[in-house]
Amino acid sequence: MRFALLILLSIGWYSRYYQQLYAQELQTTVFAQPGDDQTACCFTLGYTHTDDRPIDGLEVRLAHPTARFSAIRYPLAGDWRMTELDQGRHLRWTHLAERLPLAETDWFDFCLEAWNTRDSVTLLVDWFASNTRLKTDTLQLGCTSCWQPQADSLFCNADGSYTYDFIFRNESGFTVDFLSIFETPGEDYIAQDTIPLSAPLPPGASTPPISLAIDASVVEQGRFCLGLTPRKYRQDSIAIACCSATYCLPLPPCDTCCTAYMEYQDDVDAGFQIMGNCETRTLTLMANALNECDRVHYTIVGLGGGTVDGNETFEIGGLMDEVECRVCMEVTRENLSGENCYAGEGENLVICQSYYFNCDFCFEENNIDLENECPVIVDAVCGCDEMTYLNACTAFNWGGLNFWNQGCCPGTIAQIDLDTTITPQGFVILRWTATPGTILRYFLVQRRAPGGVWFTLNQLPPQQTTYTDNTPLQPSGEYRLLAVTESGKLWFSEDNPDCVVSTNEVQVLAGGRVWPNPGRDWIEVELPVAAQSDLQVYGVMGQLIHQARTDRQGKTRLQVHTWPPGTYWIIMRQGPQRIWRQAFVRQP
Incomplete structure (x- = not known):
């Protein structure tokens, strides 16, 4: 059987074309014939040259996007010299005589590889004189067949990878020694590069079943394409590629849902996130390791629940301030048909956790720095915990609060019992006891004229319980005692104290x-x-x-x-x- 070769040559068309460019014709032609092995993948290229002009070079180019020359052979004794301008795709030919011999002759043998034989390959031949291109001839080379898959099947494995099983039928017209695999540029889903054959495969024969492993990432393409190049060994042991063809198949649905039961348990045990939204009074729930194969039923005790896929969020509203929620996640893993993957084997798994919904944001443990040297300035603030602090520095660094307002908290009651006596010399003695069980930093003794502003007389250590004022105000004065706790809270010796606000009060700004x-x-x-x-x-x-x-x-x-x-x-x-x-x- 001799394979078809399509050779298109239109001297008249080229004459008109080159008359437009150069206003002359060349008495030259090119031709191609199938190789001696009776395949349509290897050719002999020849030319006819009877023109008197000094033509000194030829270039041969492939206009196909992937096809390449292989197994190039030419008679070295014929004084030809070849240079590859683009490896395997663009060849430059010169002659030692500095001009081409006038003749009708075979020029060189070659094969083509890396092309789909359903398409023809365009071969361009340029004629040069002193580096000036005078003419271009075009040949279309084609094959009628290459290979066909038989009894093929493409199926998905449990891990998401694919397997392609097929039988290779040799329709190339030549005996095949092995198969080369190629893929679309940019794709790399098949690990192996060749398929060995146990024995040379003659034309028309088929291989035993062949199995190829395909990487799971092929799912991104939505189809699988296999390119094969049958190759044969020449007598000089050079492997030549005589044709190539690519076959593409759509990917079948891949059901990878039903993993090992222990993996299912691990995915559920990874738990779920709970995110509170104080503006909308809602909770948003999201599993950490589940996917679209999982049916997840969330339950918030006292509020309700609902079912979503494992890769979806679930939101529920109606939360009140400062409430502890019990949240549970019940999971069922199903295959693509909606059937339980583990029927009779602990079908549903449940995991629960507690969540404290609090939109106060009052306390932050990371704020606390008990070693901070806050100033001994009575500039009282009412903390977000409704306790009075010495000043903003103690509220933040010693109390760990985020928010406060200037001034004492309403309803502050005395936590220090203070007694005063006057000596015969006119001195004022203060004696006190403080609420036990709390670590104190120090006491502050203050006095004022009746109706005046409080002024700090002295700072005293926490173990001291008396103080004498040797220079009391005349004719009368008022006294009070303040205690500062380790966490910065301010205790008074009076109910509803008159809190002094210093002039450096910070305003809570609006806007922004x-x-x-x-x-x-x-x-x-x-x-x-x-x-x-x-x-x-x-x-x-x-x-x-x-x-x-x-x-x-x-x-x-x-x-x-x-x-x-x-x-x-x-x-x-x-x-x-x-x-x-x-x-x-x-x-x-």
Whole structure:
């Protein structure tokens, strides 16, 4: 059987074409014939040259996107010299006589590889004189067949990889010694490069079943393509490729849901996230290691529940302030048909955890620094825990609070019993006892004229219980005792004390803005004051998430794409004091 060779040559067309460029014709032609092995993959290229002009070079180019020359052979005794301008695709030919011999002759033998034989390959031959191209001839080379798969099947494995089983039928017209595998550029799903054959395979024969392992990442393509190049050995042991063909198949559905039961247990034991949103009074739940194969039923005791896929979030609202929730996740893993993967083997797994929903954000343990040397200045603040502190520094560093208001808390009651007596010399003696069981830092003795402003006389150690004022006010004065606890709280010797507010009181500022809010990837923060300031970002449980500094205009951009979805508080501080805060919601 002799394979078809399509050779298209139109001297008249080229004459008109080159008359337009050069206003002359060349008495030259090129031709190609199938090789001696009767295949359509190897050829002999020849030319006819009867023109008197000094043609001194030829170039041969492949216009096909993947086809390449292989097994190039030419008679060295014929004084030809070849240079590869583009390896395997563009050849430059010159002659030692510095001009081509006038003749009709075979030129060189070659084969083609890395092409789909259903398409023809365009071969361009350029004729040169003194590096000037005079003419281009075109040949179309083609094959009629190469190989066909038989009894093939493509199926998915439990780990998500694929297996392709097939029988190779040799339709190339030549005996095949082995098969080379190639893939579409940029793809690498088949580990092996060749398929060995147990014996040479003649034309028309078929191999035993062949099995190829395909990487799971092929699922991204939605199809699998296999390119094969049958190869044969020449007598000189050079392996030549005589044709190539690619066959593509759609990927079948791949059911990888039913993993080993222990892996299913591990995925459930990885638990789930709970994210509270104080603005919407909702909880958002999301499993950490489940996927679309899992049916997850969330239950929030006392509030309800619902079912979602394992890779979806579930949201429930109606939460009240300061409530402890019992949240459970019940999981069923199913195959693509919706059947339970582990029927009769612990079908559903349940995991629960507690969550304290609190939108107060009052306390932050990371704030506490009991070694901080806060000033001994009575500038009382009422903490978010409704306790009075000596000043903002002690509330933040010793008490660990995030928020407070200036002044004493309403309803403050005496925790120190104070007695005063006057000696015959006119001295005033103070004696006291404090509520036991609390570590104190020091006492402060204060006095004032009736109706005046309190003034601190002295600071006393915590173990002292008396004090004598040798220079009392005349004609009369008032006294009180203050105690400062280890956590910075302020105790008084009077009910509903008159709290002195110093002139350096910090105002809680309004204004400023955060946008977009809600946001997903980033947010812009603009403070109500045009000044460089420090920012802290806290989560709903009071944990410090992020710290940043604004520019001199009070502006900055925060990247939030790595933060879990939920509500956050952005806080600006001046020293230890809070002067501005704004809530922000990060969307999933």
